[in-house]
Amino acid sequence: MVADRTSGTHGTWARYQWQGASKGWVKVSASGVGSVFGSGGVVDASARRQGTNTTPAGTFSVISAFGVGNPGTKLSYRTIGSCSWWIEDPHQADYNRWREDCSHLSTSANEHLADYAGSLYRQAVVLSYNYSSPIRYGAGSGAGIFLHYATSYTGGCVAINSHSELDATLRWLDPAQNPRIVITG
Incomplete structure (x- = not known):
């Protein structure tokens, strides 16, 4: 998958699949679908800082998916x-992770996923940016970097401006194929 920023908070989107040495990488995504980035732009992943509304540039694997109902992905899936x-x-032990908690968590420091389930997070993919060994402060920090739906800008995620292409992407993602997303800026 390639999300390539072309100007401002917008860019192009494409999914590619390896078809062997004779055919190489073949585009398999819908035509005319764009990508959307953080309102603060796209910055190198190693320089990205939490709270800047920037999207990290780099190559990332996919961890899991979530949303309002599994559209047929082979990824591990959670329903919001x-x-x-x-x-x-960053002070929480489960920083940059999903938590089921019916107490009243602060929405200023944590993201209540149900608030966005109607459209932005109808479907989403968790990207590996800052996931394995999270950096909590400074360069390289940031939580909740997802692939999801949006049309104008995000808070730092990368998004697709088509619900149908996002659903198709989730159905297409197969952890056995070691999928990656390349975000360029």
Whole structure:
């Protein structure tokens, strides 16, 4: 998958699949679908900082998916409920992870996923940026970098401006194929 920023917060989107040495990489995504980036632009992943609304540039694997119902992905999938949160508070032990918690977590430090389930997070993919060994502060930090739907800009994620292409992407993603997303700026 390639999300290539062309200007401002917008760019191009394409999925490619390896078809062997004779054919190489073949585009398999719908035509005319664009990508959308953070309102703060796209910066090198090693320089990205939490809270800047920037999208990290680089090559990332996919971890899992979530949304309102599995569209047929082979990725590990979680359904958003009223108690679903993404922990973005660096002081929390489960920083940059999903948490089911029906207490009243602060939405200023954590993201209540159900607030965005209607459109932006109808379907989403968790990207590996800052996931394995999270950097909590400074360069390289940031939580909740997803592939999801948006049309104008994001808070730092990369998005596709088509729900149907996002659904097709989730159905296409297969962890056995070691999928990657390349975000350029």
